[in-house]
Amino acid sequence: MKNYDVTIVGAGPGGIFTAYEISKKAPELSVAIIEYGNPLEKRKCPIDGEKITKCINCKTCAIMNGFGGAGAFSDGKYNITNDFGGTLYEHIGKEKALQLMNYVDQINVEYGGQKTKLYSTADSALKTLCMRNGLHLLDAKVRHLGTDINYEVLGNLYNYLKDKVDIYFNCEVKGVSKKEDGYELETSTDTFKSKYCVISAGRSGSKWMETVCKELAIPTMSNRVDIGVRVELPYEIFSQITDELYEGKITYRTSKYEDVVRTFCMNPKGLVVNENTNGIITVNGHSYEDPEKQTNNTNFALLVSKHLTEPFKDSNGYGESIARLSNMLGGGVIVQRFGDLIRGKRSTEHRIRHSYMVPTLKATPGDLGLVMPKRILDDIIEMIYALDKIAPGTANDETLLYGVEVKFYNMELELDENLETLHKNLFVIGDCSGVTHSLSHASASGVYVARYICEKEGK
Numbered sequence: 399m400k401n402y403d404v405t406i407v408g409a410g411p412g413g414i415f416t417a418y419e420i421s422k423k424a425p426e427l428s429v430a431i432i433e434y435g436n437p438l439e440k441r442k443c444p445i446d447g448e449k450i451t452k453c454i455n456c457k458t459c460a461i462m463n464g465f466g467g468a469g470a471f472s473d474g475k476y477n478i479t480n481d482f483g484g485t486l487y488e489h490i491g492k493e494k495a496l497q498l499m500n501y502v503d504q505i506n507v508e509y510g511g512q513k514t515k516l517y518s519t520a521d522s523a524l525k526t527l528c529m530r531n532g533l534h535l536l537d538a539k540v541r542h543l544g545t546d547i548n549y550e551v552l553g554n555l556y557n558y559l560k561d562k563v564d565i566y567f568n569c570e571v572k573g574v575s576k577k578e579d580g581y582e583l584e585t586s587t588d589t590f591k592s593k594y595c596v597i598s599a600g601r602s603g604s605k606w607m608e609t610v611c612k613e614l615a616i617p618t619m620s621n622r623v624d625i626g627v628r629v630e631l632p633y634e635i636f637s638q639i640t641d642e643l644y645e646g647k648i649t650y651r652t653s654k655y656e657d658v659v660r661t662f663c664m665n666p667k668g669l670v671v672n673e674n675t676n677g678i679i680t681v682n683g684h685s686y687e688d689p690e691k692q693t694n695n696t697n698f699a700l701l702v703s704k705h706l707t708e709p710f711k712d713s714n715g716y717g718e719s720i721a722r723l724s725n726m727l728g729g730g731v732i733v734q735r736f737g738d739l740i741r742g743k744r745s746t747e748h749r750i751r752h753s754y755m756v757p758t759l760k761a762t763p764g765d766l767g768l769v770m771p772k773r774i775l776d777d778i779i780e781m782i783y784a785l786d787k788i789a790p791g792t793a794n795d796e797t798l799l800y801g802v803e804v805k806f807y808n809m810e811l812e813l814d815e816n817l818e819t820l821h822k823n824l825f826v827i828g829d830c831s832g833v834t835h836s837l838s839h840a841s842a843s844g845v846y847v848a849r850y851i852c853e854k855e856g857k
């Protein structure tokens with residue numbers, strides 16, 4: 399049995415920032431981070447595009463698990479805003495949430511992000527341009543670390559933390575049980591005991607989190623799922639937006655169904671990549687700060703949110719089924735040229751090879767019309783024509799659409815204003831709480847809970 403004052407499940411941004419803040423405010427508290435995946439330097443996805451082109455379902459996914467969590471190889475876009483990325487502000491207030499996100503930004507800058515840029519939508523003329531075309535640009539500041547600097551920052555944070563807290567890798571927490579004087583974590587290697595337990599198991603830990611909620615009778619609320627495609631086009635088409643803002647979060651209400659479609663995760667000069675969620679291959683994107691690693695393309699997702707209600711509650715299951723269908727037909731991600739989609743034709747290797755647009759991900763040419771529900775596809779097509787008005791060329795024949803992109807959300811847990819469950823000293827933070835879905839919100843939630851624990855300990 400290993401005893402600690404605080405145990406943290408998961409070494410993603412939520413877990414890292416909890417440990418960081420405790421080490422600063424109350425270094426005398428003993429802290430353990432228990433992480434299912436590998437240390438940062440051992441996180442290597444075997445897909446190399448040549449020998450291994452498809453997911454081989456490793457024991458732990460190098461992209462989703464390990465030090466740095468799901469964000470380790472992400473584009474490292476830290477959005478400082480209450481407009482998207484989570485609803486942390488509903489628990490802690492808007493001002494506090496922004497304060498903590500700015501604090502996280504300061505630490506990222508201190509640990510390696512000095513030379514990166516902070517973009518802002520404040521006073522942008524693009525807001526007016528969007529409005530005139532029925533589109534809405536959401537307010538945000540965004541620090542773009544880039545995949546390379548993000549990795550460096552994580553490495554520096556690890557070097558800082560490794561002498562101050564115990565970090566257990568390749569250690570899966572199987573169960574959480576409540577004891578008279580704290581919590582016991584049953585793991586694949588040991589049993590851990592602590593007064594405080596902070597769970598930050600992220601999206602990859604969502605299924606496990608459901609079982610913990612059942613066992614500890616923590617009430618949960620139904621979730622949503624976002625379904626869509628990743629769009630890839632020449633960098634120049636979106637450069638007016640990305641040069642100024644790096645990422646423009648743009649929303650649009652369709653005239654046909656009055657559904658809201660939004661842009662998500664914009665990667666100028668970036669790469670489209672595979673993502674593996676519970677064995678299902680979906681699509682994502684990222685980009686590098688280093689000009690040598692940049693491409694000639696920009697990619698971003700177009701997503702439609704679905705909140706399914708009675709009698710069906712499993713929104714994630716619905717998203718999974720659609721993604722499975724694309725995996726079934728394409729053996730993974732499907733790619734289609736916008737022109738082919740509009741003409742009702744599948745894309746072929748030949749047509750893609752003879753296009754001027756060079757795809758950055760090797761995906762199977764096919765027909766997204768056979769995979770996506772009509773309503774969602776209609777929404778996406780309408781949004782592409784709307785974006786074409788502010789970024790002419792978006793609706794070109796050669797624009798590539800990769801599917802399916804799915805954003806799974808964890809069910810939302812019932813938590814109080816301290817992100818504490820109905821069980822005293824058991825906290826759930828980051829994406830597995832359903833409260834956050836972004837790097838800055840997840841990190842901020844960790845700092846918040848760490849400070850609360852320190853305060854309770856009189857620090």
Ligand SMILES: Cc1cc2nc3c(=O)[nH]c(=O)nc-3n(C[C@H](O)[C@H](O)[C@H](O)COP(=O)(O)OP(=O)(O)OC[C@H]3O[C@@H](n4cnc5c(N)ncnc54)[C@H](O)[C@@H]3O)c2cc1C
Pocket residue numbers: 407408409410411412413432433434435461462463464465466467468469470471472473474475476477483569570571572598599600601602603606663673682683827828829830834835836837838840841
């Ligand atoms: C490819 C990709 C790109 C992204 N890009 C961005 C971006 O640019 N900007 C942005 O804001 N967000 C981005 N995101 C989302 C962002 O990464 C997450 O919102 C964020 O990482 C959530 O942090 P977290 O600490 O809550 O969870 P995670 O980062 O998911 O970390 C959870 C950790 O817990 C571990 N774990 C899970 N279950 C257990 C268990 N039972 N026992 C022990 N350990 C466990 C996991 O292995 C994981 O390491 C991206 C995500 C992906 C996948």
